[in-house]
Structures are given as structure tokens and as C-alpha cells.
Amino acid sequence: MAIVITLLTTFVLKTVLGTVVYNSTYHFDASATASNPLKGFVPYYLWVQNQPNVNDLPYSMENYYIPMKNIMTGTTSFDFSSIDTVLTNIAKRNHHAILRVYIDFPGYNLRDSLPDFLWNGLTIYAGNADQGFFPDYNNQTLIDCIVNLIHALGKQYDGDKRIGFWQIGFLGHWGEWHTWPNGTYFASTYHQDQVLSAFNSSFMTTKLQIRYFHVTGSHSATSWNVGFHDDSFAQDTYGEDWMFYNQSVQVGADQRWRSQPIGGEIRPELMPCLFASDAVTACRAITDLIPLNWTTCVELTHSTFQWHAYPFMNPMNKSDLARTINASIMLGYSFFVSQILVNEINCSVCSHFIRISVTMSNIGVAPFYYPLTLNAKAVNSITQSLILTKSITVPLANQLDQNSYIYDFDMKIEANTNVQFSIWLDSSYLVGNQKIVFAISNASSSGIIQLPVMFIRSCNSQNSTTNCTSYLHGVGSNGIRRTSYIGMVLIFMFLAIFAY
Incomplete structure (x- = not known):
């Protein structure tokens, strides 16, 4: 190396x-550029807020999931104090925030994220054992409240330099715009359009991202003022037709990086092994997943950042840490x-x-x-x-x-x-x-x-x-x-x- x-x-x-x-x-x-702002590997806010950076790994951003319940108390009433606290804490560390609002988070109680006032009359679906419950994303009352909240968020935070990127979120598991494997329960293109239109009219300065190139309402991926994030990076990034980069080519959005940011999250199962000296062998020892080539993933997607929690939480040997830092440097500008x-x-x-x-x-x-x-x-x-x-x-x-x-x-x-x-x-x-x-x-x-x-x-x-x-x-x-x-x-x- x-x-x-x-x-x-x-x-x-x-x-x-x-x-x-x-x-x-x-x-x-x-x-010398590993600490450059608005690029590279990104830890989770809740970890770095409460725990030391065990490897002293350079970074410039922190990501934070926001439960919708924490910031919306009525159809037109909001409480952004929790966001303000997060932004203040992150900025004190000389970092930017990456934010995403979610409604359902598999493995967590829906009562903790879906606002109380929305439960009455809202159909709740049960997913698989590891998915928990999620709401009817085609419920117009829910969509109207999401739109109201987006407008309020844009008024409050668009152009706030403490925010590096805002991911559209809201719909689907983790706000990732799917309810897999229950695809029939996901929001229709009509409802997707309302959410995307609200973001595009409310966030004119802060850069936006959405999960999929092919799930962008009734309009093409290049019609919206958004970038994209691959939340299964180095696993589902390229190769088969349904994978992230291949989808971008299919819909004519593979050059979107030239004006809009690409980001995402390294597939969590691969985080401990991706930058070992022999990544494939190391990953096979802990998971059935086989990692893709890191350099190819970065070159094809032109990714600016990736969430990567593992090196901020777990001690690494000197060689693996050096490879991790170099991989982070490869992302974004230089x-x-x-x-x-x-x-x-x-x-x-x-x-x-x-x-x-x-x-x-x-x-x-x-x-x-x-x-x-x-x-x-x-x-x-x-x-x-x-x-x-x-x-x-x-x-x-x-x-x-x-x-x-x-x-x-x-x-x-x-x-x-x-x-x-x-x-x-x-x-x-x-x-x-x-x-x-x-x-x-x-x-x-x-x-x-x-x-x-x-x-x-x-x-x-x-x-x-x-x-x-x-x-x-x-x-x-x-x-x-x-x-x-x-x-x-x-x-x-x-x-x-x-x-x-």
C-alpha cells in the first residue's frame, strides 16, 4: 500500500x-487532508457525544437520526429544541451535521418515533419479526403533516452552515424509502411527489439526499434538486441491475454527482473487516457477505462521505487504521x-x-x-x-x-x-x-x-x-x-x- x-x-x-x-x-x-471538512468517514452522533474516539480517527461530520415525534407536537406545531441541541454540540467539535428524520426504525418501538396525535385513525402494519410496526405511508393526513414539518424545517434550517447534508428520510424503514419486503405498503408516487416537492421548495441552499435513484415519485431522478445515498455501500453498490450504481445508469443519473452530493453508509456487517489486509477473507470469518472493491465503489459513485461507525468505537491495529484513514481520504474532493x-x-x-x-x-x-x-x-x-x-x-x-x-x-x-x-x-x-x-x-x-x-x-x-x-x-x-x-x-x- x-x-x-x-x-x-x-x-x-x-x-x-x-x-x-x-x-x-x-x-x-x-x-494531510484526512480532517478536511464536508467529506470522509462519518460517525454516529450519539456515540461520539458520549464516548471517546478510540482510534483518534480524523473526521469532520456526525450523523443524527431524528424521530419525528421529537420535533412535531401537532399538525402545525413544532419543537426544534432537540435539533438545536444536537447542532450546537456538533458545531462545538468543529464538525458538520448530517440529519435525517424518520418515522419507523426497525427494532425500535414505533411509539417512540410516530407523534402521538397521528395514531388515531392511522393504519399500522406489522412487518417481519425484525421489522416491527410501521404506519400506512399512503395516509394523506400523515403526508400532510410531513409536508408541514418539512416547510417548517426549511424555514428554520435551510442554509444553516452547521448542517452539511440533509437526507430526505421520513418515508419507509429508517426513512430509506422502502418497506421491504412489504413493498405494497410503501408510499405511492403521488405521495412521494408531495414529500419531494416540499423539500425542493423549502431547502434551496442546504444540500439534500434521497436513498434510491429509481424511487423518486412520478419524476426522474434528475428532476429533483437532490443527491443520493447508498446505505449498503461496498455490498450493494455495483454489479447487478438492482444495485446502487447500476440503477443510476439505468435512469440516466450516473452523472448526478457533478452537481449533487453522493453519500451513504458502509454496510454495517462489513464495517469491522472492510479495511483488513485481506478484506474478503476477514469478512468471510464474520459474515456471509462478500465486500466489493472499495476503490471501484468510490470511483463509480463519486461518493463524498460514508457513515462508518466501527473505527470510532473499536480499537484497530495500526495497519488497519492506516488503510481506513486512506479510504476516508479517497472520498470527496482533493x-x-x-x-x-x-x-x-x-x-x-x-x-x-x-x-x-x-x-x-x-x-x-x-x-x-x-x-x-x-x-x-x-x-x-x-x-x-x-x-x-x-x-x-x-x-x-x-x-x-x-x-x-x-x-x-x-x-x-x-x-x-x-x-x-x-x-x-x-x-x-x-x-x-x-x-x-x-x-x-x-x-x-x-x-x-x-x-x-x-x-x-x-x-x-x-x-x-x-x-x-x-x-x-x-x-x-x-x-x-x-x-x-x-x-x-x-x-x-x-x-x-x-x-x-
């Missing part, structure tokens, strides 16, 4: 009269800066016009789904005073297909200044002290690439009286330039992070 690809970082720094040139190249290494070039565009006696060109690409399997900026800052290295900060939006389209782009930051720097430039990524959706760390060798946990101090001298291109002020006012704006496709070399570099 290869964890790190290491090559030396090189740079050239030249400070001569009227010229400033700096050229640094970087090499891909994602090993921003790689291949070059930073600093050039002098123009100068006068009183100042220089400096262009910082950052070549960046996303080598990961999925984009960062919330607003993202690439930022540059200039600081006087003697006084530590800020000279200038500039930001460029990194559009989602620039994060696809491993294409690289050059982001140009144009800055005015006064002559005879010791200046230090730094580069970093940021998002308005980060919580607490979260940082997005670049996938480069020797990456700083601060997420900042700091360039060497440069002395900006005077130049002789103009004298001090030659229209210096008008030149300074003419400093250009930021820009983005497309570069060539990175190609298979970096693809292989990425895949080398994880191998059985």
Missing part, C-alpha cells in the same frame, strides 16, 4: 531591479496546487504590479458542493501589517474531471517592501476552526501555502513624477484561465493513495 507520493518542492526566487520572479512547483500528496508563479506585470518607482498565478485542480472524485474561494494575501514581513487580500470564487464547474485552472491575483505592492504572499481555500460553510488543506507534499494543517519573503525594490521604468498614481488605480482584477487536462498521470497518483 502506498500512502504518500513524495517529490521535492522546488522554487526560484529572484529579486533584481524592476523584476520579481518566483516559481514553485508542488507534488500531489493527500495524506484540491491540488501544482504551481505558484509570481511575476511582475508592470512597475514604477513607487510601486509594482504583481501577478500571483496559482494552478489548481480537484484530483478528488467529487467537488466541494458549497461556495468556495481561493484567496491570496500580501503581508509586510517586517511589520506584519496586511497589505492586501484578494479572493476568487472557485466555481463548481472548475472542480470536475481533474481539469486544472490558473487563478490570477493582481496586487499592487509598494516599492522597497519586504512582502510575503500566502494562498488558501475558504468557504462560508466552514464551522469553527475548520480548514481546507491542500493535497500537496508537506502541506500545512493551517491550509495555508506561505511563499518565501520577497524584497520588492524600486525600478527605473518610470521616475517618481511619471503618472504613478494613475498606474496604481489601473491595477487589474482577478481572473481565471483554463489550462490543459491533467490526464492519467495524476489519476494514478491519486489512486496510489489507497491499495489493498
Whole structure:
């Protein structure tokens, strides 16, 4: 197994009269990105709230199931205090929440999750021995209450940066949109449409997910503003026609990851054995299930996160833990800066016009789904005073297909200044002290690439009286330039992070 690809970082720094040139190249290494936000493996809130993280495994999100009964007390009356408590606790740990409301949870008492006021007149079905009881999901009164609750939740929480992803839930066992093996009792497409329409009109900012590509009401999977979650990941992900990825292809939604997030849960029976040195043999010792290839699952689905409780609850040996961390890193985005070039565009006696060109690409399997900026800052290295900060939006389209782009930051720097430039990524959706760390060798946990101090001298291109002020006012704006496709070399570099 290869964890790190290491090559030396090189740079050239030249400070001569009227010229400033700096050229640094970087090499891909994602090993420092395990704690990056809004991606990777996710533990269950109720465990990490009450128990230590036994392996000190890096993570950035926690998932929480919400019983409908806890937040709805009448047809139009709600109590969100329990959600607020959860969000506060998770945010205090500098993490995001993944939320899902459910009505029936096999193995648990329906009385604990279905609101009391809904029981009168509602048909309750008995499932198999391991399923317990569940309500009639075609009952219009129940659906109306679900819709009312969705609208209230959207009004309260849409755009709340403490929430990473909201899973649609509500219908079916665990809110997973099925009542298997009692399929005839599940909600009709008419009732599915009402739930999906309520979510799409109420959550315009927070990213949504639903369980199945082929269970999306009377509309296609791509008609709704939703992503998807595979809650039997690495077991039912690809292969047969009914499996997660195969269904996405059948309904024409296999490219949905380009705009909507894919997530899910590793099949629980496979959690203890999936990242053993010989996963198939290890899993056969504890279950009849045979795990699928992890890399293939991630590549096909472009998954951003997976729930994976086991490594947060059970001690692991060093090798298994290393494989688990590398598997988590493979999920989601991975921003790689291949070059930073600093050039002098123009100068006068009183100042220089400096262009910082950052070549960046996303080598990961999925984009960062919330607003993202690439930022540059200039600081006087003697006084530590800020000279200038500039930001460029990194559009989602620039994060696809491993294409690289050059982001140009144009800055005015006064002559005879010791200046230090730094580069970093940021998002308005980060919580607490979260940082997005670049996938480069020797990456700083601060997420900042700091360039060497440069002395900006005077130049002789103009004298001090030659229209210096008008030149300074003419400093250009930021820009983005497309570069060539990175190609298979970096693809292989990425895949080398994880191998059985």
C-alpha cells in the first residue's frame, strides 16, 4: 500500500531591479487532508457525544437520526429544541451535521418515533419479526403533516452552515424509502411527489439526499434538486441491475454527482473487516457477505462521505487504521496546487504590479458542493501589517474531471517592501476552526501555502513624477484561465493513495 507520493518542492526566487520572479512547483500528496471538512468517514452522533474516539480517527461530520415525534407536537406545531441541541454540540467539535428524520426504525418501538396525535385513525402494519410496526405511508393526513414539518424545517434550517447534508428520510424503514419486503405498503408516487416537492421548495441552499435513484415519485431522478445515498455501500453498490450504481445508469443519473452530493453508509456487517489486509477473507470469518472493491465503489459513485461507525468505537491495529484513514481520504474532493508563479506585470518607482498565478485542480472524485474561494494575501514581513487580500470564487464547474485552472491575483505592492504572499481555500460553510488543506507534499494543517519573503525594490521604468498614481488605480482584477487536462498521470497518483 502506498500512502504518500513524495517529490521535492522546488522554487526560484529572484529579486533584481524592476523584476520579481518566483516559481514553485508542488507534488500531489493527500495524506494531510484526512480532517478536511464536508467529506470522509462519518460517525454516529450519539456515540461520539458520549464516548471517546478510540482510534483518534480524523473526521469532520456526525450523523443524527431524528424521530419525528421529537420535533412535531401537532399538525402545525413544532419543537426544534432537540435539533438545536444536537447542532450546537456538533458545531462545538468543529464538525458538520448530517440529519435525517424518520418515522419507523426497525427494532425500535414505533411509539417512540410516530407523534402521538397521528395514531388515531392511522393504519399500522406489522412487518417481519425484525421489522416491527410501521404506519400506512399512503395516509394523506400523515403526508400532510410531513409536508408541514418539512416547510417548517426549511424555514428554520435551510442554509444553516452547521448542517452539511440533509437526507430526505421520513418515508419507509429508517426513512430509506422502502418497506421491504412489504413493498405494497410503501408510499405511492403521488405521495412521494408531495414529500419531494416540499423539500425542493423549502431547502434551496442546504444540500439534500434521497436513498434510491429509481424511487423518486412520478419524476426522474434528475428532476429533483437532490443527491443520493447508498446505505449498503461496498455490498450493494455495483454489479447487478438492482444495485446502487447500476440503477443510476439505468435512469440516466450516473452523472448526478457533478452537481449533487453522493453519500451513504458502509454496510454495517462489513464495517469491522472492510479495511483488513485481506478484506474478503476477514469478512468471510464474520459474515456471509462478500465486500466489493472499495476503490471501484468510490470511483463509480463519486461518493463524498460514508457513515462508518466501527473505527470510532473499536480499537484497530495500526495497519488497519492506516488503510481506513486512506479510504476516508479517497472520498470527496482533493484540491491540488501544482504551481505558484509570481511575476511582475508592470512597475514604477513607487510601486509594482504583481501577478500571483496559482494552478489548481480537484484530483478528488467529487467537488466541494458549497461556495468556495481561493484567496491570496500580501503581508509586510517586517511589520506584519496586511497589505492586501484578494479572493476568487472557485466555481463548481472548475472542480470536475481533474481539469486544472490558473487563478490570477493582481496586487499592487509598494516599492522597497519586504512582502510575503500566502494562498488558501475558504468557504462560508466552514464551522469553527475548520480548514481546507491542500493535497500537496508537506502541506500545512493551517491550509495555508506561505511563499518565501520577497524584497520588492524600486525600478527605473518610470521616475517618481511619471503618472504613478494613475498606474496604481489601473491595477487589474482577478481572473481565471483554463489550462490543459491533467490526464492519467495524476489519476494514478491519486489512486496510489489507497491499495489493498
